[in-house]
Amino acid sequence: MTESATKHETILTVKDLTTSFKINNKFYKAISDIDMKIKRDEILAIVGESGCGKSTLVNSIMGLQDPSETKITGEIDFEGQDLTKISEADYNKIRGAKIGMIFQDPLSALNPLKRIEDQIEEVLICHTDMSKQERRARVLELLDQVGIVDPKRTAHQFPHQLSGGMRQRIVIAIAIACKPDFIIADEPTTALDVTIQAQILDLLKDIQKENHSSIILITHDLGVVAETADYVHVMYAGKIVEKGNVDQVFNNPQHPYTRSLLKSIPQVDSESDELYVIEGSVPSLQNMPATGDAFAPRIPWILASDHEENPSMHKLGHGHEVRCTCYQDFYFKEESDT
Numbered sequence: 001m002t003e004s005a006t007k008h009e010t011i012l013t014v015k016d017l018t019t020s021f022k023i024n025n026k027f028y029k030a031i032s033d034i035d036m037k038i039k040r041d042e043i044l045a046i047v048g049e050s051g052c053g054k055s056t057l058v059n060s061i062m063g064l065q066d067p068s069e070t071k072i073t074g075e076i077d078f079e080g081q082d083l084t085k086i087s088e089a090d091y092n093k094i095r096g097a098k099i100g101m102i103f104q105d106p107l108s109a110l111n112p113l114k115r116i117e118d119q120i121e122e123v124l125i126c127h128t129d130m131s132k133q134e135r136r137a138r139v140l141e142l143l144d145q146v147g148i149v150d151p152k153r154t155a156h157q158f159p160h161q162l163s164g165g166m167r168q169r170i171v172i173a174i175a176i177a178c179k180p181d182f183i184i185a186d187e188p189t190t191a192l193d194v195t196i197q198a199q200i201l202d203l204l205k206d207i208q209k210e211n212h213s214s215i216i217l218i219t220h221d222l223g224v225v226a227e228t229a230d231y232v233h234v235m236y237a238g239k240i241v242e243k244g245n246v247d248q249v250f251n252n253p254q255h256p257y258t259r260s261l262l263k264s265i266p267q268v269d270s271e272s273d274e275l276y277v278i279e280g281s282v283p284s285l286q287n288m289p290a291t292g293d294a295f296a297p298r299i300p301w302i303l304a305s306d307h308e309e310n311p312s313m314h315k316l317g318h319g320h321e322v323r324c325t326c327y328q329d330f331y332f333k334e335e336s337d338t
């Protein structure tokens with residue numbers, strides 16, 4: 001852990017963040033009103049269905065969007081530095097060194113033409129002053145840390161010679177090579193089969209504990225959240241609609257979207273074979289309502305007057321927050337028939 005991290009209990013603070021994309025010469029908001037904090041030693045999961053803005057949020061934090069096509073307003077304070085104001089050169093010093101990234105598809109994250117050891121060493125060359133010998137030793141240490149059984153052999157191999165699970169372990173080794181305080185994992189297990197998924201999630205949790213780092217974990221899988229995270233932010237149509245710890249969000253969900261998401265998970269002990277389906281879909285950027293609750297069209301049986309015109313976050317105590325007053329009046333449609 002770096003000295004700056006020990007001084008700042010909070011690693012990252014995002015304030016009133018909005019990211020808009022240029023489509024046909026007009027900017028449309030993909031995410032807005034984003035306020036969040038992540039503290040040292042925490043795993044924060046961001047969850048929501050496809051198109052909710054999860055990747056846009058983390059790509060904005062990492063400065064990965066094309067500035068000519070993207071407009072970002074608000075603050076992203078990382079260890080005392082506002083990332084929305086720094087140059088690309090300064091971002092390059094942070095990415096890989098202080099913030100590690102793990103992407104969904106390990107195959108496209110790795111260079112097919114380079115040996116594993118060279119790919120891991122590259123990040124050490126960029127961000128440390130280690131000697132060649134020290135770097136080679138660190139590569140083997142990292143491969144061992146991420147659970148590669150024969151580090152020496154794997155170090156000399158190319159990505160195509162490895163299984164999907166092993167490739168994701170290599171991507172994780174690259175992300176943690178410089179012991180970053182903060183790791184962003186964007187759907188890290190989506191491309192893997194179920195047993196390997198569990199191993200990779202266990203590995204992430206072990207790394208977080210060992211390195212005392214903070215992790216933002218992006219996923220659409222609530223099972224992954226329950227298994228791995230300490231805190232959860234639920235996103236819908238570019239906004240955080242509910243935040244809290246895992247217990248609050250899973251055992252006392254409030255926002256209609258969170259409740260619908262949880263209801264749509266298959267239950268092993270359920271008597272019914274039918275899965276709950278959230279009718280409708282996330283609005284596209286061009287169809288995002290300027291005011292009102294973006295989830296309202298998907299729960300049309302709830303009165304318009306139960307929604308706020310400009311839905312704001314409501315504090316429910318102990319860090320649990322929910323957007324819009326409609327949570328107070330929400331019920332599932334079939335509950336009205338019983």
Ligand SMILES: Nc1ncnc2c1ncn2[C@@H]1O[C@H](COP(=O)(O)OP(=O)(O)OP(=O)(O)O)[C@@H](O)[C@H]1O
Binds near residue numbers: 022023049057220284
């Ligand atoms: N570069 C871009 N230009 C225009 N629209 C974009 C761009 N990137 C994302 N979007 C749009 O922004 C919205 C949010 O997309 P985003 O990829 O952040 O969602 P997501 O929740 O990460 O979805 P997924 O789980 O499918 O990755 C979507 O409507 C998407 O089409």
